[in-house]
Amino acid sequence: MTLGAMLSDVLTSFFKKNSTRRYPFEKLPAPNRLRGKLFWDPAKCTGCQLCIKDCPSNAIELIVLDKVSKRFVLRYHVDRCTYCGQCVVNCRFKCLNMSSTDWELASTRKEPFTVYYGKDADVDALLAKATAPGGSATNEG
């Protein structure tokens, strides 16, 4: 029966630095496999949409501007994504990957949470169509 069985811990802690990590001044480097924000490479995409079929939270949508010439825009909802990585596994052409450095995704406005990926010309064309009167940034519009 001891009184104060944690005495050894308590005494050693008194003389050494505490274990609190002083985030945001000290950040540990994230491991390679960290599943951060999703990135899409439009060059290899064939528009099979397997990634979208299996997303558990409807976080990605493929907007087809022209299927024959493979002009696609991927709309990614950062706030809906659960960072599960199923889309990365499903893609046969390795178009998708999850960043291991971009994981501080908090924001005070809504705009950063909807990201459009694609070739610049395609994205501009889509947004122009969306902002035109009566237009919308979906497949039907």
Add this chain to the structure above:
Amino acid sequence: MNTVFPILALLIFPSGLFVLAGGLVYEWADRKLIAQLQNRIGPRWFQPLADFVKLLAKEEIIPDGVNPGLFIGLPIVALAAALTASLYVPMAGLAPAFSFQGDLVVTLYLLSMMTICIGLAGANTNDRFSLVGATRALTQLFSYEAPFLLALLGPAILAGTWNIGQINAYSQTHLWMIVVQPVGFVVALVGLMGKLELPPFDAPEAETEIVSGALTEYSGRGLALFRIGRDVELLAGLTLISAFYLGGLSNPIFFVLKTGVLLLVTAGLQSLFARLRIDQTVGLWWRIGALLALAQLLVLIVLKTLGVSL
């Protein structure tokens, strides 16, 4: 001129602003020390002040079914008692502002007023948790009060006086009482932890069992006054024990050093043990605490009668 000194003493030093600020500093030091012992960082220096200011700014909700006069008045009485008690102890190492024969007993009763006020505040409200907390607070009061008083009586017997200022002066010139009566020192320090409801004696305020004990229904100003009253009591209690047992407080530097060391020991004791149940607390005090204190007193009385000078 005669009226200026008491007013200054009440408002600025040694009671009033000095002891309020000192209480906040000691609360921060206590929390920071415990954090370091638990291998974490602890709060920043202005945390207790920020808590106090925030609580004062919040709305005070008076629950149904309480006596509003008592509800609002009890925190004020508790703080007033703690502030008054600090008039009689050698705060900051200087002589007490007011002293008279028998002020030891008065100070001890004033320090107990806080616990009685907490008990009454808990019994006042209709909340289950408050009632259980009040019962536990008063039970704990009955159990540690006797050994604590006996432990503080030891130095008084040696010094031959009931006046705190004179006991302080006696301690400065004689061998440290912690060497002469170590058992009394342990009982007094642990008794102080019981009075302040510090872990492991925080059953009356057990966060995981009865939310916040007697103070569950308090918010805003009432809670702020109770909390700062507890800090003032911490400071006054540490001053008292270091004045008696650690060789008296003769100047501010010694005051800071000695009370700091006591605070460190208290922080260590707080972090080592699990919370004692209320029946275990009572058992501990009445079986071990009281007996040890009585034994210590007996030894002292025998020594004094035999004329051994220490």
Add this chain to the structure above:
Amino acid sequence: MTEMQPSPHPEKFIVPIGPQHPALKEPGHFEFTVDGEIVTGASIRLGYVHRGIEKATEGQNWVQNLYLLERICGICSHIHALAYCLGVEKLANVTVPPRAQAIRILFAELERIHSHLLWLGVSAHEAGFDTLFMYSWRDRETVMELLEKLSGNRVNYSANLLGGVKFDVDQEQSDAIRKGLDFLEERTHHYMKVITTDETFLGRTRNVGILTNAQAEALGAVGPTARASGVPRDLRVESPYAAYDQYPVKLVLDHRGDLEAKFVVRINELLESYRLIREILETLPAGDLTVRVPRRLPEGEAISRVEAPRGELFYFLKSNGSDKPERIKVRTPSICNFSTIAAVVIGQNLADVPMILAGIDPCFSCNDRAVTIRRSTAQDEAWSWEDLRRYGNEYYR
């Protein structure tokens, strides 16, 4: 000011714990009738965290459900996903490669370590022993960083795929795991010493909340709660799943049934997990990581039972041949253990009640399922969202 009415039973004093209470990490309502400090009666009411997950699974395909079911609970997320995958693989009649099964149970054991360390901290906090709480959670960071290194996330690892695992374990990670385990093993031995010798802690746990063997058997307790009362029930030993037949587990038993026994059982399980993980890392079989599972599963029913950190987890899956499940039923271990509280807590001190609650390691989020109560006289009725809202508004008026 309202008048105070005297209560109809003046000798009954009911202390409510929950739904909001610092002792509970999740909402649940307990009413304890106390007489002074001794508890004389208890009533339990759950259901505050019902999210309708079982119904939601019927609207998503088999792959999407993997991630939904993983989020039934935060600390047992991998084992839920594992049970689901085992059930789906039974329905699809595929054999998962041995390397994937081994990696699955590697994750499962790491999760068990994580869960038990978390529980140790939380129970110590309920006892007022904040120092043990802080230290055990500091050590829990080690295992969470290992899991992050392996899978990319500290909680909800998403390591399972239908038919295998997503991630492989390479040499560097294997070394990191071994190093982390060495540190954790040394700390675990220290905690074992602390909880079995510290006088104040023993005063709160020894002979408190004794659940006898007969009571545990009768009430159907599972997991470490049952094993601490001498009931030798562990699915990894009785009906090994995944790779547990190649990596056998030793059953950890204790016969005393009090809180101290529960602590001892869980810490011994930690030590057993360390041994098991080291063995898996030594002899990880080579091979593929996944096998292909078709999108539409053949019709049928499947059952999978796994050993979660809290006890036996039971999944029932029913397929009607399409790519969406017909019915998935989940029975989590905590719901079996709650009935033991009502039996154990009578005659204990009120101060011991939070410790006893924490002793069964309750996971309220796992628990809440909708139950159909069939009355012999009335028709079956289903309430819509508006009906529920109206009922709630009138109940709380």
